[in-house]
Amino acid sequence: MEHExxxxxxxxxxxTKRRNFIKSGLALGVVVAAxxxxxxxxxxxxxxxxxxxxxxxxxxxxxxxxxxxxxxxxKVLGQAGAAIDAVxxxxxxxxxxxxxxxxxxxxxxxxxxRVTLDACIMDHNANIxxxxxxxxxxxxxxxARAIMxxxxxxxxxxxxxxxxxxxxxxxxxxxxxxxxxxxxxxxLVNSEYKPIANIENHDTIGMIAxxxxxxxxxxxxxxxMAYKMHGRVGDSPIIGAGLYVDNEVGAATAxxxxxxxxxxxxxxxxxxxxxxxxxxxxACKEAVELIKHKLExxxxxxxxxxxxxIALNKNGEHGAYALNTGFNYAVxxxxxxxxxxxxxxxx
Ligand code: SD4
Numbered sequence: 463m464e465h466e467x468x469x470x471x472x473x474x475x476x477x478t479k480r481r482n483f484i485k486s487g488l489a490l491g492v493v494v495a496a497x498x499x500x501x502x503x504x505x506x507x508x509x510x511x512x513x514x515x516x517x518x519x520x521x522x523x524x525x526x527x528x529x530x531x532x533x534x535x536x537k538v539l540g541q542a543g544a545a546i547d548a549v550x551x552x553x554x555x556x557x558x559x560x561x562x563x564x565x566x567x568x569x570x571x572x573x574x575x576r577v578t579l580d581a582c583i584m585d586h587n588a589n590i591x592x593x594x595x596x597x598x599x600x601x602x603x604x605x606a607r608a609i610m611x612x613x614x615x616x617x618x619x620x621x622x623x624x625x626x627x628x629x630x631x632x633x634x635x636x637x638x639x640x641x642x643x644x645x646x647x648x649x650l651v652n653s654e655y656k657p658i659a660n661i662e663n664h665d666t667i668g669m670i671a672x673x674x675x676x677x678x679x680x681x682x683x684x685x686x687m688a689y690k691m692h693g694r695v696g697d698s699p700i701i702g703a704g705l706y707v708d709n710e711v712g713a714a715t716a717x718x719x720x721x722x723x724x725x726x727x728x729x730x731x732x733x734x735x736x737x738x739x740x741x742x743x744x745a746c747k748e749a750v751e752l753i754k755h756k757l758e759x760x761x762x763x764x765x766x767x768x769x770x771x772i773a774l775n776k777n778g779e780h781g782a783y784a785l786n787t788g789f790n791y792a793v794x795x796x797x798x799x800x801x802x803x804x805x806x807x808x809x
Contacts, residue, residue, distance in 0.1 A: 517779070518673065518795075519539035519540070519548075519671065519674050520671065520672050520794070521548060521552065521672075521793075521795075522774050522780050522792065522793050522794075523553075523667055523791060524665070524668045524715065524772055524789075525665055525792075526790060526801060527667060528801075529801060530555060530556075533794070533799060534552045534554070534555040535549060536799075539671060539673055545585075545679035546585040546679040549670070549671050552681070553603050553681045553682075554601055558600060563685075564666060564684060565683055566601070566602070566683065568639040568641065568642055569684070570642055570645065571638055571643075571646050571688075573653065573655070573690065573692065575643070575646055576692060577597065578595045578685070578693075579595075579596045579637075580594045580683070580698045581593055581698065582603075582617075582681070582698065583606045583607050583679070583682075584681075584701060584706065584713075585610075585707070586678050589610050591606040592606050592699040593605050593609065593623040594699040594700075595694075596627065598637060599627045599633075600633075600637065602683055603683045604632070605623060605627045605632060606681075608630050612630070646689070649688075649689050656766075665684070665718070666704075666716075667683055667684070668705060670772065670773070670774045671713075672774060672778055678707050678713045680705045680706070680713045680714075680715055682715050684698040687720070696721070697716055697721075702730035703729060704720070704728075708737065711733055712736040712742060712775035712776060713774050714728075714732035714773040715772055716728045716769065716770065718784075718789075722762075725756055726749065726756060728749050728753070728769070731745075732745045732773050733745075735748050735749065741781055742775050742779055742782075743773075745771075746783035747783040747805075750769055753785060754807055765786070768789065770783070772804075778795070783807075784807075785807055786806055788806075789804040789806065
């Protein structure tokens with residue numbers, strides 16, 4: 463397992479805080495990297511000596527479907543592959559699954575019956591690519607990556623995104639499955655727009671990973687809010703809102719009501735708070751608190767709004783936080799793959 467001395471950007475006092483975080487992480491069942499030949503206590507002793515144990519590789523994904531997506535990403539990470547490849551492969555699994563009705567193929571359509579997809583990707587060099595309101599393409603995350611790697615731009619939307627995807631050889635497909643179409647027709651009867659987060663306990667997939675080389679990357683992909691207005695774009699394809707990666711600090715991604723996440727530039731805020739020395743968990747919590755505060759100022763409906771953040775830092779420490787109960791995320795490292803219930807501000 464990997465041990466590495468880190469980080470110039472943490473001051474000594476922050477190191478102590480982080481040491482305590484690692485200890486409390488142990489109490490919560492979060493496993494700290496340890497040489498198989500040393501005990502946990504010895505590992506902590508090393509931490510006492512201000513040596514930080516980097517736990518890598520590690521991958522985190524939003525929601526329950528993150529378990530399978532993490533396994534897919536691990537096929538790359540476990541072979542010493544790059545985080546950017548891992549996150550793309552991981553989320554593609556969910557994009558292709560017609561039974562996941564909030565991402566990719568089989569995603570719930572907008573109110574006009576059109577499946578429009580949003581996705582973005584970001585690597586350790588701050589290379590970024592993004593698509594919004596893309597129709598007929600099963601893997602928007604790969605189109606986002608192609609934008610990142612093959613164009614001078616970072617974001618292409620709607621018809622332009624479709625045109626680019628077709629030029630790149632992505633097949634044009636019908637993404638509206640009979641099941642999603644039937645649900646949409648049922649919705650049309652009342653046409654009442656009531657976005658519900660935590661639908662069947664899964665939603666947008668955001669994935670962030672730290673690879674064996676110590677590089678961070680992330681991806682985020684969704685069909686967005688069901689029955690949204692045609693052309694509506696949420697936070698998921700917006701770098702800084704739905705996803706952000708700073709290879710010197712950490713990475714974060716969001717799920718839930720995109721409008722609220724955009725308002726506070728959520729994922730960037732979480733990473734910024736980690737840069738200031740906050741643990742991933744504390745950073746996610748503070749971002750959620752700000753969203754709650756802004757909602758209260760506008761008399762927003764706290765009960766019906768869900769927001770969830772997950773975050774990972776360069777040490778491989780992770781955390782999450784949600785506005786309302788019900789959000790969970792999957793974490794995979796060399797010790798296993800587990801679903802963690804996120805803490806929330808509201809019960
Ligand atoms: C959006 N954040 O389009 C996405 C969807 C989502 O819970 O995650 N909903 O706003």
